[in-house]
Every structure is written in C-alpha cells, then in structure tokens.
Amino acid sequence: MKRPMLEIAGLFKAFGENAILNGINLKVPTGELVFVIGPSGSGKSTMLRCCNRLEEPTSGAILIEGTDICGLGVDINAMRRKVGMVFQSFNLYPHLNVRSNVSLALRKVLKLPRAEADERSMAALDLVGLAQRADFFPSQISGGQQQRVAIARALALEPKVMLFDEPTSALDPELVGSVLAVMRDLKASGMTMLVVSHEMGFAREAADRVIFMDGGVIVEEGAPEAVFGAPKHERTQAFLSRVRG
Amino acid sequence: MNQILDQFLNFQVMGAAFPTLMAGLLTTAEICVVVILLGLAGGLGVALGSLHSSRWVRWPSIVLVDFFRAIPPLVLLIFVYSGLPFAGIRLSPFAAVVIAFLLNNSAYYGEVYRAGILSIGKGQFEAARSTGLTRAQTMLYVVLPQAVRNVLPDLLSNTVEVVKLTSLASVVSLGELLYAADMARSVTYNASPVVMAAAVYLVILWPLVRLVSRFERRLSL
Numbered sequence: 001m002k003r004p005m006l007e008i009a010g011l012f013k014a015f016g017e018n019a020i021l022n023g024i025n026l027k028v029p030t031g032e033l034v035f036v037i038g039p040s041g042s043g044k045s046t047m048l049r050c051c052n053r054l055e056e057p058t059s060g061a062i063l064i065e066g067t068d069i070c071g072l073g074v075d076i077n078a079m080r081r082k083v084g085m086v087f088q089s090f091n092l093y094p095h096l097n098v099r100s101n102v103s104l105a106l107r108k109v110l111k112l113p114r115a116e117a118d119e120r121s122m123a124a125l126d127l128v129g130l131a132q133r134a135d136f137f138p139s140q141i142s143g144g145q146q147q148r149v150a151i152a153r154a155l156a157l158e159p160k161v162m163l164f165d166e167p168t169s170a171l172d173p174e175l176v177g178s179v180l181a182v183m184r185d186l187k188a189s190g191m192t193m194l195v196v197s198h199e200m201g202f203a204r205e206a207a208d209r210v211i212f213m214d215g216g217v218i219v220e221e222g223a224p225e226a227v228f229g230a231p232k233h234e235r236t237q238a239f240l241s242r243v244r245g
Numbered sequence: 246m247n248q249i250l251d252q253f254l255n256f257q258v259m260g261a262a263f264p265t266l267m268a269g270l271l272t273t274a275e276i277c278v279v280v281i282l283l284g285l286a287g288g289l290g291v292a293l294g295s296l297h298s299s300r301w302v303r304w305p306s307i308v309l310v311d312f313f314r315a316i317p318p319l320v321l322l323i324f325v326y327s328g329l330p331f332a333g334i335r336l337s338p339f340a341a342v343v344i345a346f347l348l349n350n351s352a353y354y355g356e357v358y359r360a361g362i363l364s365i366g367k368g369q370f371e372a373a374r375s376t377g378l379t380r381a382q383t384m385l386y387v388v389l390p391q392a393v394r395n396v397l398p399d400l401l402s403n404t405v406e407v408v409k410l411t412s413l414a415s416v417v418s419l420g421e422l423l424y425a426a427d428m429a430r431s432v433t434y435n436a437s438p439v440v441m442a443a444a445v446y447l448v449i450l451w452p453l454v455r456l457v458s459r460f461e462r463r464l465s466l
C-alpha cells in the first residue's frame with residue numbers, strides 16, 4: 001500500500017455531552033478516492049470538517065502527508081490550503097464574480113499578483129469547463145455550474161486532498177452529472193479524495209473503497225462491489241435497502 | 246393672515262438672516278462629517294467586538310453598546326459639556342458635541358453592522374476559512390461587503406438621525422444651523438429664520454429619507 005496522503009487516527013469529537021465521532025481510523029492513500037456513506041447524523045460531515053479543522057477534534061490526529069494538522073505550532077491557514085473542501089450548498093461568494101470567487105484566496109492567501117492570480121483562476125475554471133463563465137455572478141449560473149466553480153476555487157490552491165460533503169445533494173437531478181464528471185476527471189488526474197455522497201453509481205465506477213459510518217464509527221469498509229453487493233454488517237444492509245427504496 | 250405671513254415667512258428677515266444660517270449650516274456639516282465618518286469606523290469596531298469569540302472582548306462591547314443606546318443623547322451631551330468640567334475636563338462645545346454624539350452614534354451603527362454580519366450564513370465563513378483566509382481576511386473580503394449591502398437602508402437611516410441629532414448641539418451654544426436660526430429669531434423678534442432652518446433640514450433630509458425607502462423596497466423584493 002502507498003503512503004497515506006490523509007490519515008485519520010483515533011478521531012473523537014463531542015459537542016458538549018454529545019459524542020458524535022467515537023474513534024475513527026482511516027487511511028486514504030495518495031490518489032485514492034474513498035467514498036463515505038451512512039445515515040443522516042452519523043457524523044460524516046463532522047469527520048470531513050475535522051479534516052481541515054472547521055471543527056476541532058476532541059482527541060485524535062489528522063495527518064496530511066504525515067504532518068498532524070492539529071499539532072502545536074501548525075500554521076492552520078497554510079494547512080487548510082492543502083485540503084480543499086466542497087460543500088453541499090456551494091457557498092460561493094455572491095458579491096464576487098466567478099473569477100474573483102476563485103482568485104480571492106490566490107491573491108490574499110498566496111499573495112499572488114492579480115494578473116497571475118487571474119491566470120491561475122482561469123486555468124482552474126477551464127478544468128471544470130467554466131472558463132467562459134468567468135465574468136458571471138453566482139446568481140447568474142446554474143446550481144451545477146456553481147458547484148463546479150466551488151470545485152475550481154478549491155483546486156486553484158493546488159490542494160493535496162479534496163473533501164466533498166454531499167456535493168450533488170442540493171442539485172436538480174439533471175445537473176448532477178456535470179459535477180460528477182468533474183469529480184471523475186479529478187480522480188483520473190490523481191487527486192486524493194474523500195467523498196460523502198449518495199451517488200452509489202458514481203461510487204461503483206470511481207471509488208477505490210467505500211466506508212459505511214453509523215453512530216460515529218466506521219462499521220464496514222471494502223471495495224465498492226463488496227460493500228454494495230454483499231454487505232457483511234446488518235446495519236449496512238439495512239441502510240442500503242433503505243436508500244435503494 | 247398677513248400678520249402670520251409676516252411672522253413666519255418674512256422674506257426680508259430671511260434674507261438678512263441668510264448668511265448667519267449658512268455659517269450655522271457649515272458647522273452642522275462639520276459635526277456630521279466627523280460624527281458620521283468616525284461613527285462608521287467606531288460602530289464597526291464595537292460590532293466586531295460584540296461578535297468576538299473571547300467573552301473578555303464581547304461582554305464589554307455589548308455593555309458599551311447597550312449603555313450608549315439607552316442613555317438619551319441630550320443627557321450625554323450635557324454630561325460631557327457641563328458635567329466633566331467638575332472632573333477638570335473642560336471641552337469646547339464642538340469637542341463635547343462630537344464626543345457625545347460619536348458615542349451615541351457608534352453604538353447605533355454598531356448594532357446595524359452587527360445585524361448585517363449576523364445575516365451572513367455560516368457557510369460563507371467556512372468556505373473562506375477552508376481556502377486559508379484568516380479570520381480578518383474573511384471579514385474584510387467576504388462577510389463585510391455582503392453585510393453592509395444587506396443593511397444599507399439602516400445605515401442610511403441612522404445617518405439621517407445623526408443630521409437631526411446635530412440640532413441638539415444648540416443647547417451648548419454651538420453655532421450650528423438651529424442655534425444660528427434661533428439667534429436670528431431673538432435679534433429680529435421674528436420666527437422666519439426658524440422656519441427657514443426647518444426648510445433647510447427638510448431639503449437636506451427629504452431626499453435621504455426617500456432614498457432609504459427606495460433601498461428598503463428594493464431589498465424586500
């Protein structure tokens with residue numbers, strides 16, 4: 001097995017009395033796509049959000065290329081550049097046009113001059129097929145296009161790992177495909193990805209591994225065919241039969 | 246009827262009082278510029294303070310804002326101008342007016358900004374932070390531009406209040422518009438200068454009030 005790009009080790013997270021994550025251990029090797037499923041409230045988003053410290057872990061370690069991002073003296077803003085995040089609700093900046101949505105962090109975090117930042121933004125937008133929408137505002141493009149801009153915004157920083165939290169759940173069905181296509185390209189280009197989603201079809205073709213979470217722990221993990229085709233655990237079976245209707 | 250016109254709309258008296266009133270208007274404008282600009286900055290300061298993650302910053306900011314919103318501005322002005330000398334702090338009328346109104350006005354602007362910042366969804370902060378922007382950068386480039394846009398009518402409406410507030414400065418004999426008009430009234434034994442002052446306030450503030458209504462309508466669409 002290749003060296004893990006992302007490693008979650010003994011991750012616990014509680015909100016006050018409420019224990020949400022109860023000891024997660026997960027290694028995502030470089031270039032792999034790990035697909036996360038599980039019932040609502042099982043802690044999937046919380047796990048992802050710990051991976052770039054939008055939530056502080058109660059205990060445990062998150063390692064990117066072997067460096068604990070929760071360690072003392074870690075520059076959290078520099079760490080966050082290595083971890084791109086895509087949200088269910090896109091969260092584009094509505095007051096900025098598409099190009100500026102992508103270039104803001106390039107200019108303010110990487111301190112690139114405007115021309116260079118714009119150039120890199122356009123390259124990132126090109127990757128998601130939206131270079132010709134650079135001057136539009138988020139409200140002027142479709143949800144699927146907005147989500148692709150959000151992906152470009154994260155990619156422009158050249159992250160090591162991309163986290164996706166239900167990236168297509170807020171989209172009309174006809175717009176889902178374009179976002180999945182971008183994610184497929186990303187996987188093909190060698191990006192390390194941790195994806196929470198309900199798109200089982202996508203998981204079957206693109207995921208190296210599927211993990212099923214429930215109650216803040218990983219209940220079952222394996223190859224997509226194994227987890228979807230012959231789930232071993234009762235809770236996995238119940239979940240899968242529920243989502244398949 | 247003629248007597249009434251002569252008392253309230255005496256153009257001869259108005260003409261004579263005009264230079265005095267314009268000098269007063271200039272002072273009013275000076276107070277407004279200082280109080281509005283510093284108030285916008287101070288308000289932003291207390292708004293950020295009242296939303297700070299540390300309670301040692303948050304609580305004092307909230308207490309400050311509450312205090313200066315609760316205390317009547319006239320009381321504050323008289324305290325600053327006539328009360329502080331008992332502590333050996335003697336201020337010019339202009340300085341007293343600016344300080345008193347600035348405290349009052351920063352508190353009001355602060356509440357407006359605060360509401361604006363709270364109107365921005367958590368997702369905006371998270372998206373910005375996830376790209377490595379610092380807290381301060383997130384505020385400056387992502388949250389504030391949207392927040393200010395959302396509360397523009399309230400900021401403007403508060404600004405109208407500031408202009409009205411300046412008329413209180415007459416009680417500390419600061420020669421602003423109302424004070425100048427009242428002086429002219431007492432010299433001429435005629436109310437026309439006060440009517441003229443009222444007209445000047447109206448001419449300045451009416452367009453602003455209309456603008457507030459327009460903004461409010463547009464934002465509510």
Ligand SMILES: Nc1ncnc2c1ncn2[C@@H]1O[C@H](COP(=O)(O)OP(=O)(O)O)[C@@H](O)[C@H]1O
Pocket residue numbers: 015018020038039040041042043044045046047
């Ligand atoms: N900031 C928070 N404060 C308190 N509880 C939270 C917070 N964020 C999430 N939770 C709780 O954690 C649980 C797991 O949430 P989440 O990670 O979003 O689950 P999932 O993404 O699997 O649906 C939920 O019960 C939710 O109410």
Ligand SMILES: [Mg+2]
Pocket residue numbers: 044045046165166
């Ligand atoms: Mg979730």
